[in-house]
Amino acid sequence: MTDGILIGAGSGGANPQVLQLKRANRHGLIAGATGTGKTVTIQGIIEGLSAQGIPCFVADVKGDLAGIAMAGSPQAKTHEAFAQRAAEIGLTDWHYADNPVQFWDLYGEQGHAIRTTVSEMGPLLLARLMDLNEVQxxxxxxxxxxxxxxxxxxxxxxxxxxxxxNCAERADELTTTYGNVSKQSVGAIQRSLLQLRSQGAEHFFGEPALDMDDFLRTDDKGRGIVNILAADKLMASPKLYSTFLLWLMSELFEHLPEVGDPDKPKLCFFFDEAHLLFDEAPKALLDKVEQVVRLIRSKGVGVYFITQNPIDVPDTIAGQLGNRVQHALRAFTPRDQAAVKSAAQTFRANPGVDVATAITELKVGEALVSLLQPDGAPSPVERTLIRPPASRVGPITPDERKVLVETDAVGAKYDTLVNRESAHELLAAKTAEAAAAAAAARAQDDAEKAAALQAKQDAQAAKEAERARIAAEREAANSPWNKAITSATRAASSSIGRQVANEIGKQVFGGSSRSSSGGGIIGSVVRGVLGGLFRR
Incomplete structure (x- = not known):
C-alpha cells in the first residue's frame, strides 16, 4: 500500500493495522517482554519503511537485526511459521526480499566508524557520559x-x-572571570575521562566526523537505506550507548530543516533498550530528550522507542508516542503488574478488547496495536497478528558483512582517522614555546650574572695588582742597597757640582783666589748656587 505500512491484522485479514506514512513522524513505542516478538515486529516495520523510500536507523544490540540485509530463505527453520502467518492474515503478496543496508560501528570493527568531535558532543552530554556532578x-x-x-x-x-x-594551570585567572575553577574539580574530571577511555570512547571522538547526509540515502531502486549500528559490544558501556544515540538524535535535529508534517518521514530512528537512556538521568538530560523528541517531528524524523517495559519511558516522553505496539508482559512481580496496568491505560479503549487481560495472554508474534489514523486520532486498540518479515531473521556471517560494508555507498570515507592541529597540539606547542623562552631567559640571566661576576673579579685583580706594585716600590725604596746608591749619588752630585761651579767661576771671574775681593765674593756665590743645583 502506498500510503501506509501493514503492521499486521486479525485472523482472515480482519482489522488491518496500518502505519500511516503521514503520521509515522509522530513517534512510537514498541514494548514487550523478552522473546515475545519485538525484533520481528521491528524488522517488518523497517522493511515497510525502506520499501517506501524512507531511510532508517536501528541499533542492533543482539546482532540479529543484521539479517535485514539478506533475503529470507525457504530453507530457514522459520519459513513454515512465516508462510502460515502470511496466509492467516491474508497477505497474498508476501515473498522473501533483501533490503539495502549500511553497517556502522563506534569501534570501526563491524561497520563504518562513527565519529564526532568533543565540541559537537557538548558539555551536557559529556557530563552525562562521565557521570559528573553539578560543580564538575x-x-x-x-x-x-x-x-x-x-x-x-x-x-x-x-x-x-x-x-x-590548561584550565588547572590558569585556575586563579579563570576563577576571577568565570567563577570557581578548582584544581580538585579538574582532577575529578580527568579521572572520569580516564574511565571513559577505558570503555573505548576514544574511538568515538575524532575526525572525519559523521556526515548526517550519509544516513539519509536511498538506493538506485528508490528504497531507503537501513543504517544498522553494531551495538552488541557497545552495550557493555550502557552510558556510552545511550549518550551516543541521544547525540545522534540531537545532531539530526540540528542538521535537518523544518518541514512541518511531510507526506512521509525523512528518517525513522529506532532506539532499542530505551530504558538505558532514562536510567539515573538528571533532570537537565531528561528535559533535553523531551525537547528533542517533541521538536524533531517537525524535521520529518520519527523516533521509535523499544523497551521491555512501557513504564521505562517517562510520562512526559511517552505522551508524545502516538503509534504503539504492545507485546506480551508477564505480571509476576508488583512492578510487572504496575506495567500491565499502565500499558492498558495508554490505549484508546475498544469495547471488544480487555487490554489488561490480553497483555498477559498474547502469544509470540501477537500484539496489541493502536496507530494514528489519517486524521491524527489514535485507532481503538486491536489484538493483532504481526506480519512476517521478508528478510532473514537472525545474524549474518562475517564474510557477508564484509562484502556489504565494502560495496555500499559510503566506501572508505570514514576508514582513515584524521588528526589535524587542534587544542592538544596548539597547547603543547605553546607550552614548549614558553619552556624554550624561559630557558633562554634563564640562560641570558645566567650569562649576565657570570659576566658581572667576571668583571668584578677582574677589577678586584687589577686593584690587588696596583696595590702590590705600590707596595713593591715602597719596599724597594726603603732597602739598604737603594739607600746606599741614593747616598752615593747625592755625594757624587755634590762633588761634581762644586767642581763645575769652581770651573765656571774661574772662567768668569778669574782663575785664582788671588783675584780681587769683589771677584772672589761673586765666585763664591756662583759656586754655592751651582753646587746646590747639582746636589738636588
Whole structure:
C-alpha cells in the first residue's frame, strides 16, 4: 500500500493495522517482554519503511537485526511459521526480499566508524557520559567556553584533556572571570575521562566526523537505506550507548530543516533498550530528550522507542508516542503488574478488547496495536497478528558483512582517522614555546650574572695588582742597597757640582783666589748656587 505500512491484522485479514506514512513522524513505542516478538515486529516495520523510500536507523544490540540485509530463505527453520502467518492474515503478496543496508560501528570493527568531535558532543552530554556532578559539569562548561573563545578546537579526548590541564594551570585567572575553577574539580574530571577511555570512547571522538547526509540515502531502486549500528559490544558501556544515540538524535535535529508534517518521514530512528537512556538521568538530560523528541517531528524524523517495559519511558516522553505496539508482559512481580496496568491505560479503549487481560495472554508474534489514523486520532486498540518479515531473521556471517560494508555507498570515507592541529597540539606547542623562552631567559640571566661576576673579579685583580706594585716600590725604596746608591749619588752630585761651579767661576771671574775681593765674593756665590743645583 502506498500510503501506509501493514503492521499486521486479525485472523482472515480482519482489522488491518496500518502505519500511516503521514503520521509515522509522530513517534512510537514498541514494548514487550523478552522473546515475545519485538525484533520481528521491528524488522517488518523497517522493511515497510525502506520499501517506501524512507531511510532508517536501528541499533542492533543482539546482532540479529543484521539479517535485514539478506533475503529470507525457504530453507530457514522459520519459513513454515512465516508462510502460515502470511496466509492467516491474508497477505497474498508476501515473498522473501533483501533490503539495502549500511553497517556502522563506534569501534570501526563491524561497520563504518562513527565519529564526532568533543565540541559537537557538548558539555551536557559529556557530563552525562562521565557521570559528573553539578560543580564538575560547570567546570567542564568553562573549559568549553575558554576553548571556543581562544580558538582551540576540541576534536578528540586528547584535546579535552589538554584543555582541562590548561584550565588547572590558569585556575586563579579563570576563577576571577568565570567563577570557581578548582584544581580538585579538574582532577575529578580527568579521572572520569580516564574511565571513559577505558570503555573505548576514544574511538568515538575524532575526525572525519559523521556526515548526517550519509544516513539519509536511498538506493538506485528508490528504497531507503537501513543504517544498522553494531551495538552488541557497545552495550557493555550502557552510558556510552545511550549518550551516543541521544547525540545522534540531537545532531539530526540540528542538521535537518523544518518541514512541518511531510507526506512521509525523512528518517525513522529506532532506539532499542530505551530504558538505558532514562536510567539515573538528571533532570537537565531528561528535559533535553523531551525537547528533542517533541521538536524533531517537525524535521520529518520519527523516533521509535523499544523497551521491555512501557513504564521505562517517562510520562512526559511517552505522551508524545502516538503509534504503539504492545507485546506480551508477564505480571509476576508488583512492578510487572504496575506495567500491565499502565500499558492498558495508554490505549484508546475498544469495547471488544480487555487490554489488561490480553497483555498477559498474547502469544509470540501477537500484539496489541493502536496507530494514528489519517486524521491524527489514535485507532481503538486491536489484538493483532504481526506480519512476517521478508528478510532473514537472525545474524549474518562475517564474510557477508564484509562484502556489504565494502560495496555500499559510503566506501572508505570514514576508514582513515584524521588528526589535524587542534587544542592538544596548539597547547603543547605553546607550552614548549614558553619552556624554550624561559630557558633562554634563564640562560641570558645566567650569562649576565657570570659576566658581572667576571668583571668584578677582574677589577678586584687589577686593584690587588696596583696595590702590590705600590707596595713593591715602597719596599724597594726603603732597602739598604737603594739607600746606599741614593747616598752615593747625592755625594757624587755634590762633588761634581762644586767642581763645575769652581770651573765656571774661574772662567768668569778669574782663575785664582788671588783675584780681587769683589771677584772672589761673586765666585763664591756662583759656586754655592751651582753646587746646590747639582746636589738636588
Amino acid at each position: 559539569e560547570g567546570v567542564l562548561t568553562i573549559a568549553f567556553h575558554v576553548a571556543d573563545k581562544e580558538g582551540l578546537l576540541l576534536l578528540d579526548l586528547d584535546d579535552l584533556q589538554s584543555m582541562l590541564a
